[in-house]
Amino acid sequence: MHPLSSRSRVVVNKTMTFWERLYLPAIVGGLWITFRHFFYKKVTIRYPEIKRIFSPVYRGLHVLKRDDLGAERCTACGLCAVACPAEAITIDAAERKPGEEGLYREEKYAAKYEINMLRCIFCGLCEEACPKQAVYLTDRIVPSSFERQDFIWGKEKLVEPVEPEKRVDVSIRHYFQKEA
Amino acid sequence: MLFWIEKISLVVLVFCVTLVIAMYATLAERKFAAFFQDRIGPDRAGPFGLLQPLADGIKFFFKEEFIPANADRFLFVLGPCLSMIAACMTTAVIPWGHDIVIFGQTMALQIADLNVGVLYLAGVVSLGVYGIMIGGWASNNKYSVLSAIRASSQMISYELAMGLALIALVMHTGSLSLREIVQAQHGGHWNVFFQPLGFLLFLICSFAEANRVPFDLAECETELVGGYHTEYSSMKLGFYLFAEYINMFIASAVMSALYFGGYHFPGLYHIGLSDNSAALVGVGVFFLKIAAFMFFFIWIRWTLPRFRYDQLMRLGWKILLPLAIANMIFTGFLSLLLG
Ligand code: SF4
């Protein structure tokens, strides 16, 4: 058969020569290999100080986006919850009252929007399902906790702040997403 | 009276030095392991991670003290203690340096100059296996017992070759006292040049006696869970792990003393130091040699895979033992011819 790579070796069951059976030369060879690695460049990334760059397709903690005027984009259509294979999303819808136009972009909004981070498998289907570009997965990591309750993230933690400088940048996600 | 003060202070000093070295050997092991694997290793506790052994020790003390329900409580506690004691006892006969003179008193840098030092060494080293045996037996766990059996049969197999290598050495120097063996090596007449095969055998057997890779079959995780200390936790486990590092230190010290001239180094008497400072330099040199051997122990650990059990036995009985006997006969023959 044609070898698939240049690294394949034919196994021969030949008896070892005396030199090979001595084993000590092989040990010296092995010691030399490990000793060389002593001076190699270290691959360690010193985590809290240096963070590894995430790839554009990295799917971490969700964010609920606001539009340019600061109104929440989500219209509580529930498509994300339906799409979610882990059934991690819980939504309660409510109707926008007059005078709340600055808060919610559509007439219907999510009064409650919860994602259970312990259920979520970070597949990103919610982001794909959303017709309003409201929910995105970001390059942030869900913080650890001792309490289960802490992993149910409500709107107060998911919705991004109004201030433009505190907005969560998801432009990298558009790289492979449809238009905004 | 003065004699006792001198001896007791020396005992305390040697004990502390041994413990500190064993502590930092754990750090060195982790650091070097990291370097061999292109990593950085622990460096968060203190500058360069120098407080890491301390942190590890504190952690051990705060771990839950657990004794299995069906374990023999007395033996269970005795096991690690015995390991530790046997490991520390060997330091008694190692000559750390030349005599030094303080206030007109000559002080030997050796706790006890036994005239059968080599014999004492071999005896105490073989005691070490009792700690493992008792611990493994008392745990009432099949893996522990299997591991203990492995450890003891390994010790017995390798002690034979080790003893025979030592006999050849003793035939060469004509003394059983470690001090005299070291004294006889001054001026670069290191025993390793006269007993290269003996040294190689002794080196291999030291690895087996110290339960280090590639002979650490007693704690082979893939087959035996944790080996003889599967059921141990807290500082009792710490004692077992610590005893291994002390054994490594002792084995390095013994090899340096027996085969590499101990506290001698070429040119020691030509650089014109006073006797006391020459002795201290000698101690430093001795510790350098020990450090080199300990590095070698670590280096080997991160290079070689573990032997299979039948390979281990084959190596011990069919290769090392005949070689040791041949070496002994050859040495005897030579000394008869030349002496
Ligand atoms: S990422 Fe996947 S699992 Fe997580 S909430 Fe969205 S759809 Fe559900």
Ligand code: SF4
């Ligand atoms: S996040 Fe998007 S998909 Fe989910 S409910 Fe809101 S608008 Fe609909």
